[in-house]
Amino acid sequence: MGAGHGHSHAPSGHAGAQHRWRLRVAFVLVGAFFVVELVAGLVAGSLALLSDAGHMAADVVALGAALVATRIATRPDSTGRRTFGSYRAEVFASGLAVLLMLGVSVYIVVEAVGRVGASPEVATGAMLLVGGLGLVVNLVSLALLRGGAAESLNVKGAYLEVVADTVGSVGVLAAAGLIALTGNPVWDTVVALAIAVFVAVRAVLLGREVVAVLGQHAPAGIHPDAAEATLRSVADVVDVHDLHLWTLTSGMHVATAHLVCADGADPGLVLADAGARLREEFGIDHATLQVEPRGTRSCVETSW
Numbered sequence: 259m260g261a262g263h264g265h266s267h268a269p270s271g272h273a274g275a276q277h278r279w280r281l282r283v284a285f286v287l288v289g290a291f292f293v294v295e296l297v298a299g300l301v302a303g304s305l306a307l308l309s310d311a312g313h314m315a316a317d318v319v320a321l322g323a324a325l326v327a328t329r330i331a332t333r334p335d336s337t338g339r340r341t342f343g344s345y346r347a348e349v350f351a352s353g354l355a356v357l358l359m360l361g362v363s364v365y366i367v368v369e370a371v372g373r374v375g376a377s378p379e380v381a382t383g384a385m386l387l388v389g390g391l392g393l394v395v396n397l398v399s400l401a402l403l404r405g406g407a408a409e410s411l412n413v414k415g416a417y418l419e420v421v422a423d424t425v426g427s428v429g430v431l432a433a434a435g436l437i438a439l440t441g442n443p444v445w446d447t448v449v450a451l452a453i454a455v456f457v458a459v460r461a462v463l464l465g466r467e468v469v470a471v472l473g474q475h476a477p478a479g480i481h482p483d484a485a486e487a488t489l490r491s492v493a494d495v496v497d498v499h500d501l502h503l504w505t506l507t508s509g510m511h512v513a514t515a516h517l518v519c520a521d522g523a524d525p526g527l528v529l530a531d532a533g534a535r536l537r538e539e540f541g542i543d544h545a546t547l548q549v550e551p552r553g554t555r556s557c558v559e560t561s562w
Contacts, residue, residue, distance in 0.1 A: 277406030277413050278328045284399040284420065285321040291395045292318055298388040302381035304433070307388060309366040309450045310426035314392075316358035317419045320351070324416045327351035331507065345507035346472075348412035353468045355415035359422060359461035366454035370447045382434040385446075389430030396424040410508040411467060418464050422457040429453045474504040477511045480540050488539055489515060492532045494523035496552060503542070513545040518552055525549040 292314035299307035330347040399420045406413035433449035436442075467478075476482050482503055489498045497518035506512050513536055519528055528549055536542040550557065 277403075277410055278325065280402045280406050281321055281325050281328065281413065281416060284402050284416065285318070285325060287395050287399055288314060288317045288321060288420070288423075291392060295388050295392055298384050302384035302388075304381065304385050304430070305366075305369055305446050305450045307385055307430055309362070309369070309453055310389075310392060310423065310430050312362045312365060314423060316355075316362050317416070317423055320355035320358055320419045321416050323351040323354050324348070324412050327412055342506055345510060348410065348507050349468060349471050352411050352415035352464065353472075355419055356461045356465040356468060359419065359457050359464075363454040363458040363461070366450050370451045370454070382438045385430055385434035385437075389427050389434060392430065393424065393427035396420055396427055400424060411471065412508060414467075414508075415464055418460050422453075422460055425456050426453045471505050471507070474502075476503040477505045477540075477542075480511065480542075485513065485536065485540060485542075486515075488535050489517060489532055492517070492528060492535065494520045494528055495532070496520050500557060506544075510544065511540070511542045513540075513542045514547070515545070516548045516550055516557055518550050518554075521552060523549075 292311060295307060295311040295314055299311045327347040327350065331343070331345045333344060335343055400417070403413055403417040403420060407417035408414075429449040429452060433446045436445035436449075470478070480503060482501060485503060486498050486501050489495060489501070495517050499516050499518070501513070501515040503511070503513050515532075517528060517532060519525070529547055532547055533545050536545045
């Protein structure tokens with residue numbers, strides 16, 4: 259009565275693994291510049307520089323975690339218990355990037371509030387030099403990561419981290435210019451707060467995507483009703499139930515469903531047609547479909 263259709267997950271089709279080299283190069287660039295910016299921020303006494311260095315630190319951790327996650331995701335399972343492999347490691351790495359971005363935002367706000375009423379000395383020359391250098395590093399990293407951000411949630415998390423840093427570098431340059439123009443160091447704090455808000459918003463948006471994957475929501479762009487209608491249109495299928503759609507990790511969408519067929523239907527033909535339609539119309543390469551004869555009660559008698 260039951261039958262399956264699908265294939266095993268292969269690392270060659272894994273979106274994150276295909277873009278590992280982008281993460282590696284960006285990690286080296288950002289890691290090297292983080293040290294430079296941290297030292298410059300401490301010497302210059304600039305909160306905007308230190309906030310940007312904080313973003314850079316978050317980037318280093320996020321990019322490192324993303325690299326480790328892509329390695330873990332493609333590692334063969336030695337326990338025999340991880341039936342879906344370790345592909346979710348990338349989603350957890352994206353979640354870590356969200357937490358880091360939110361943490362940095364909170365830190366900046368706390369530091370900014372602590373500076374209210376104070377008039378710290380800020381070295382605008384150092385801010386301009388380091389901010390400009392940081393902008394170049396971030397733009398190079400963005401160019402590297404953009405190619406994989408649309409395909410991998412893991413790479414997207416790293417990409418958004420670098421987007422936030424790019425805005426931070428622009429903010430550092432703007433703060434230095436405003437301080438030099440007006441002589442008022444308050445612009446350093448104002449720009450730092452603006453950067454914090456921007457980073458927090460991006461973190462929340464990415465966090466929603468991470469929660470959708472971990473919560474096993476239907477993949478973005480695929481409505482369950484549309485998938486069910488497609489399966490119902492398969493020849494000899496008279497009913498569809500227990501349809502479930504979710505994303506295992508970036509680029510890997512999964513589906514399960516029970517297909518009730520007319521008397522005399524060929525299960526092999528039904529499975530082949532249904533699997534092909536899910537693959538062609540929705541990009542679902544891994545579908546486990548159960549064919550049931552009309553009148554069966556095995557599913558009705560299940561406990562949930």
